Amino acid sequence: MADTAGRLPNLAPDLQHLLGRHATQALTVLLASLSRQPLGVWLVGGVVRDQWLHHHRAGAGGQGGRVQPMDVDLLLTPDPQAPELTLRQLAPRWETALAAAGWSLSAQVHGDFGTAQLTLEPAQARQPPHPTDRKLLTVDVAMARTEHYPAPGENPRVTLTASPDAVLVDLGRRDVSINAMALPWPHGPLLDPHGGQSDLERGLLRFLHHTSLRDDPTRVIRAARYGARLHMDLDPEARRQLQDTMARWPWRREPPCPPALGSRLGMELALLLQQEPWRQGLSLLQDWGALDLVDWSGSLQQDPTWRRRLHWATRWNLPLLPALLMGAADPLAVAQRLQLPTAQQRLMAQTLALRDWLG
Structure with a gap:
């Protein structure tokens, strides 16, 4: 049975361990900017998976070292009662908030697909406190969506969704269960509708549906x-x-x-x-x-x-x-x-x- 109320420790220390202090500061500024909008904000995919692995491997006496996710994935779920917001409208607000914190933002927004790839880097050179700390961070932002494949192997047809269960719908389109977990920002229990935690414990990769x-x-x-x-x-x-x-x-x-x-x-x-x-x-x-x-x-x-x-x-x-x-x-x-x-x-x-x- 899927665990929809899993637990992870305090989010900020885990992110700092995975991403480094400077990148975590930049991500926190971005998340705070997002949370001021009528949106649900969720960390999804690899960064949630790697937080879980770090916490449980370290807690069990295993290897709790940096897993170093390649990037961070954020999922946005719109408020059905609020005026529609697009990523093109949001990008300038992110840029302003990050600039005030000493970070520059480069954004590639794909409005038709409700996705954006953000590259965050310090506005001026500074030496990180640790050799593995990041000076640059990539963040993939996506509005919640459904996907339909018209034929085997074709590109999916994407429909953005603002339904009350938008986060569950979006998680259901992902590749394997260990990437179908979500953590709400700024607080809340881990959402794991497809049993990703159990599969991580067993070391197994499981697809979400039979097709x-x-x-x-x-x-x-x-x-x-x-x-x-x-x-x-x-x-x-x-x-x-x-x-x-x-x-x-x-x-x-x-x-x-x-x-x-x-x-x-x-x-x-x-x-x-x-x-x-x-x-x-x-x-x-x-x-x-x-x-x-x-x-x-x-x-x-x-x-x-x-x-x-x-x-x-x-x-x-x-x-x-x-x-x-x-x-x-x-x-x-x-x-x-x-x-x-x-x-x-x-x-x-x-x-x-x-x-x-x-x-």
């Missing part, structure tokens, strides 16, 4: 990223869903794979290789049988040499994703489907030509 991978197969790549970073594995039902999705995989022949899906697969693999313990992440994907999502021929899934290729690519400071894809039956076709940069595709073509010339 998660059919709707968006890139979720399995993200699962491998979390698994590599947090030492977790797919739960049995998630493995069955992956096997079923692979058996019904609709793009082995016509119609072709949706371009949006190919692009997203490429981006998620690139993130795994750039930001995560990629050896562990790729090993998980191979163990799960998920590399067939990338190369339908099965060659990459059965490839025993990818570790050696990526080792040498690392030594020679070459991009890792092209090196991985060289194990596919038709590397250039896969690179085109994943929409790799032109320079990387050219490098792959030259490598293939050299390999053919050498016999």
Whole structure:
């Protein structure tokens, strides 16, 4: 049963441990500015998950060191009785509040999708008190929404929602249960409608519904990223869903794979290789049988040499994703489907030509 009233310790000290003192100060200013509007403000996703891990690992005598989330995710739930507020209206208010506290704000607002990516950095150079303290913080802000996938692998259709249960609706669209927890600002119990705390305790990655991978197969790549970073594995039902999705995989022949899906697969693999313990992440994907999502021929899934290729690519400071894809039956076709940069595709073509010339 999901725990909707979990507990975490005082929020500010935990954030300071995860983000550093300066970044926590900036985030607190932003959160205070948001809380003055007719909005519900929630921390969601990785920062909540990592707070839980830090608190419970440290409390149990485990490793309570910094998990260092890549960014902070905020969810805004509008007051249905208040005039509608857009992120474009809110961004100047954030900028003013942060400037008064000595921080500058760069905001990319995507109004049609109700999202914004904020980059916060000190307005003037200063030396943090600790070498790992941050001088820059990325915050992803999103209005609560619902998503509908018109076809497997297509981009979802997004509808913003101001319903009374908007936060629950929004959490229900997320990838795995450990990322479907929310913590209200400035205070309140942890909201965990999908049992994320239990899955963290068990070290298991669980998709939220039975069509998660059919709707968006890139979720399995993200699962491998979390698994590599947090030492977790797919739960049995998630493995069955992956096997079923692979058996019904609709793009082995016509119609072709949706371009949006190919692009997203490429981006998620690139993130795994750039930001995560990629050896562990790729090993998980191979163990799960998920590399067939990338190369339908099965060659990459059965490839025993990818570790050696990526080792040498690392030594020679070459991009890792092209090196991985060289194990596919038709590397250039896969690179085109994943929409790799032109320079990387050219490098792959030259490598293939050299390999053919050498016999």
